[in-house]
Amino acid sequence: MAEAEQFAAVIVDAPGLGALDYRVPEGMLLAPGDRVIVPLGTRKVPGIVTGLSPVTEVPAKKLRRVAAVLSDTIPLHAEWLALTRFAALYYQRGWGESAVPALPLFMRRAPGVRHESWLKKARAIGPAGGEPGPRPQLNDEQAEACRQVLASGGYVPWVLFGVTGSGKTEVYLHLIEETLVRDPEAQVLLMVPEINLTPQLEARVRARFPDELVVAMHSDFPDGERARSWLAVHEGRARVLVGTRMSIFASFRKLALVIVDEEHDTSFKAGDGLRFSGRDLAVWRAWKNRCPVILGSATPSIETWAKVRKGDYKLLTLTKRASAEATLPAIRLVNPNRKGARTLLTPDAAAAMEATLKAGRQVLVFLNRRGYAPVLSCPSCGWVSTCRRCSTFTVFHKGAKRLVCHHCGWQTGIPPACPKCGDPDILPKGTGTERIEEELAVRFPDRRVLRIDRDSVSTRHEAEEAFRRVHAGEVDILVGTQMVAKGHDFANVGLVVVLNPDAQMLSPATRAREQLFATLMQVAGRAGRAGAQGEVLIQTRFQDDPLFAALARQDYVAFADAVLEDRRANMAVPYVHQAMLYAEAKSLAEAEFFLTEAVEIGMREAPPEVRIYDPVPMPLMRLMNVERAQLLVEADERPALQAFLARWRQSLRARAGVEWTMEVDPLEA
Ligand SMILES: [Zn+2]
Numbered sequence: 001m002a003e004a005e006q007f008a009a010v011i012v013d014a015p016g017l018g019a020l021d022y023r024v025p026e027g028m029l030l031a032p033g034d035r036v037i038v039p040l041g042t043r044k045v046p047g048i049v050t051g052l053s054p055v056t057e058v059p060a061k062k063l064r065r066v067a068a069v070l071s072d073t074i075p076l077h078a079e080w081l082a083l084t085r086f087a088a089l090y091y092q093r094g095w096g097e098s099a100v101p102a103l104p105l106f107m108r109r110a111p112g113v114r115h116e117s118w119l120k121k122a123r124a125i126g127p128a129g130g131e132p133g134p135r136p137q138l139n140d141e142q143a144e145a146c147r148q149v150l151a152s153g154g155y156v157p158w159v160l161f162g163v164t165g166s167g168k169t170e171v172y173l174h175l176i177e178e179t180l181v182r183d184p185e186a187q188v189l190l191m192v193p194e195i196n197l198t199p200q201l202e203a204r205v206r207a208r209f210p211d212e213l214v215v216a217m218h219s220d221f222p223d224g225e226r227a228r229s230w231l232a233v234h235e236g237r238a239r240v241l242v243g244t245r246m247s248i249f250a251s252f253r254k255l256a257l258v259i260v261d262e263e264h265d266t267s268f269k270a271g272d273g274l275r276f277s278g279r280d281l282a283v284w285r286a287w288k289n290r291c292p293v294i295l296g297s298a299t300p301s302i303e304t305w306a307k308v309r310k311g312d313y314k315l316l317t318l319t320k321r322a323s324a325e326a327t328l329p330a331i332r333l334v335n336p337n338r339k340g341a342r343t344l345l346t347p348d349a350a351a352a353m354e355a356t357l358k359a360g361r362q363v364l365v366f367l368n369r370r371g372y373a374p375v376l377s378c379p380s381c382g383w384v385s386t387c388r389r390c391s392t393f394t395v396f397h398k399g400a401k402r403l404v405c406h407h408c409g410w411q412t413g414i415p416p417a418c419p420k421c422g423d424p425d426i427l428p429k430g431t432g433t434e435r436i437e438e439e440l441a442v443r444f445p446d447r448r449v450l451r452i453d454r455d456s457v458s459t460r461h462e463a464e465e466a467f468r469r470v471h472a473g474e475v476d477i478l479v480g481t482q483m484v485a486k487g488h489d490f491a492n493v494g495l496v497v498v499l500n501p502d503a504q505m506l507s508p509a510t511r512a513r514e515q516l517f518a519t520l521m522q523v524a525g526r527a528g529r530a531g532a533q534g535e536v537l538i539q540t541r542f543q544d545d546p547l548f549a550a551l552a553r554q555d556y557v558a559f560a561d562a563v564l565e566d567r568r569a570n571m572a573v574p575y576v577h578q579a580m581l582y583a584e585a586k587s588l589a590e591a592e593f594f595l596t597e598a599v600e601i602g603m604r605e606a607p608p609e610v611r612i613y614d615p616v617p618m619p620l621m622r623l624m625n626v627e628r629a630q631l632l633v634e635a636d637e638r639p640a641l642q643a644f645l646a647r648w649r650q651s652l653r654a655r656a657g658v659e660w661t662m663e664v665d666p667l668e669a
């Protein structure tokens with residue numbers, strides 16, 4: 001008797017497609033979670049088996065066969081399939097669109113000739129070995145936080161709220177250690193922001209667990225390295241994965257603890273593709289695995305804080321800086337120079353710098369704008385330098401002698417005279433880090449100034465080298481953007497000067513204040529970490545703003561509670577739930593036409609509790625010669641929004657020349 005026929009449901013990475021049925025060739029053994037190669041149209045594509053059945057509704061002549069099974073490792077785990085399925089439903093994509101791209105390229109290709117030897121090498125990686133690194137004594141607060149987490153069973157979302165330097169990492173390491181000891185098969189995921197996943201952090205975790213395999217995943221890694229880490233976690237050989245947001249899609253055998261450090265960091269939200277939040281999926285995953293999840297931050301996101309206040313998340317607080325002699329810095333607000341002044345640095349700031357440098361300590365000057373000046377302009381006719389492809393200015397980079405678009409990378413040389421009226425005296429307007437570096441070199445000719453931003457250091461290793469020079473005392477004044485605010489402890493920085501927070505104070509974006517507060521708290525945390533008290537000097541016109549009062553007291557709770565009150569009064573996130581529909585086309589009219597039609601379709605289907613707003617051009621309307629518009633959808637209750645989006649997405653009508661995409665929980669609304 002012939003063997004009974006079998007059909008495999010396979011998901012592939014193609015928009016709008018559900019699982020497709022394929023015939024399983026005789027003799028091929030398949031299980032759910034197997035990676036396969038299947039024909040799709042005229043191509044062969046990678047897919048994942050989600051189910052097997054003896055029957056299919058697809059007519060026999062339309063059925064095609066599974067071309068190959070990638071049997072180099074065990075099938076994807078059921079929990080991983082559930083995760084990608086949930087992510088697809090939540091973020092409004094096809095299951096295959098969330099699952100297939102989540103695999104390293106290496107794991108979704110038909111194996112080449114060197115695959116076997118690669119696998120052998122990949123499986124040969126082992127623990128670091130050697131003596132375990134130092135285990136500092138936990139202080140009372142740290143010990144109490146660990147005790148509470150370890151005493152809880154099953155899924156509990158914790159917020160580990162602790163000021164910079166309060167020793168959150170030590171709490172993580174202690175929890176990881178206990179988790180690994182309690183269950184010899186347990187695995188831990190430690191997620192950190194892009195910029196924080198440094199070789200030092202990796203080394204610190206490895207040194208702490210010399211007998212366990214600790215692997216890392218970073219978007220900078222070449223695919224082979226990523227695949228090696230992925231495989232080690234998937235096969236249960238790695239006990240700890242340290243990674244950026246992409247690591248949330250690693251396939252674990254037995255996930256027993258999830259930690260998200262700096263949970264407020266916006267790099268956990270993907271800006272393209274599935275547009276997922278790694279932090280939010282981390283919480284879901286802990287729930288699914290019935291294990292604790294720790295969200296750590298000195299300035300939790302407002303969404304997270306709302307859940308603490310509501311009682312959904314439990315709060316653990318670290319109030320003391322871990323090192324006994326470290327004290328909070330003093331915060332001083334000063335008026336900026338009047339408009340049109342030749343320098344950005346005020347006399348107050350210069351004097352404070354002088355004093356700090358004389359005392360043998362370093363100064364950090366923070367300005368969140370790279371380049372020399374944000375724009376070149378002509379005083380005679382008002383011409384300003386703009387990008388040829390985007391609706392934005394080009395930034396003047398003096399060293400490189402270029403005008404550069406920071407959105408699309410388009411660049412051009414410096415015109416010798418105004419292109420419009422011919423006036424040769426075109427001038428840089430405003431100040432970026434490059435200009436401040438120049439100003440400081442003139443103001444402090446005997447001091448060594450180092451600038452750290454994406455222009456001066458472009459790779460992880462260049463950044464490491466720059467930070468090493470600061471630590472080694474080869475630098476007196478450090479100038480930098482966001483890059484220096486995060487994750488780096490500068491023991492000898494005695495003064496932090498914040499030059500122009502006002503640009504962000506004036507931003508209309510919902511989260512601008514929250515993000516500014518987090519950044520300033522982080523920058524302030526760079527001062528005064530060893531011994532003597534540090535000082536933070538902020539140049540701002542908004543000295544009466546409660547944001548600065550809270551900052552001066554380092555009082556996140558007061559700030560966050562006030563923001564929550566404000567959001568509640570204005571019915572803003574997190575008290576409403578949002579999604580955005582984006583459309584891109586050659587002309588704005590086409591993009592807006594698509595969205596207008598989408599509004600009409602939506603109005604017919606939306607229940608009264610779902611609000612659909614009018615289409616508007618995106619804040620950056622033209623990007624790389626593509627015109628962009630957006631449309632906001634909002635509901636007070638999450639289920640109403642999600643149900644509507646799922647129906648709406650199916651009924652949107654494609655238009656030639658218009659690309660559209662949906663984003664759930666957009667950060668910029
Ligand atoms: Zn001109």
Ligand SMILES: [Zn+2]
Pocket residue numbers: 387388389390405406407408409410623624
């Ligand atoms: Zn551009």
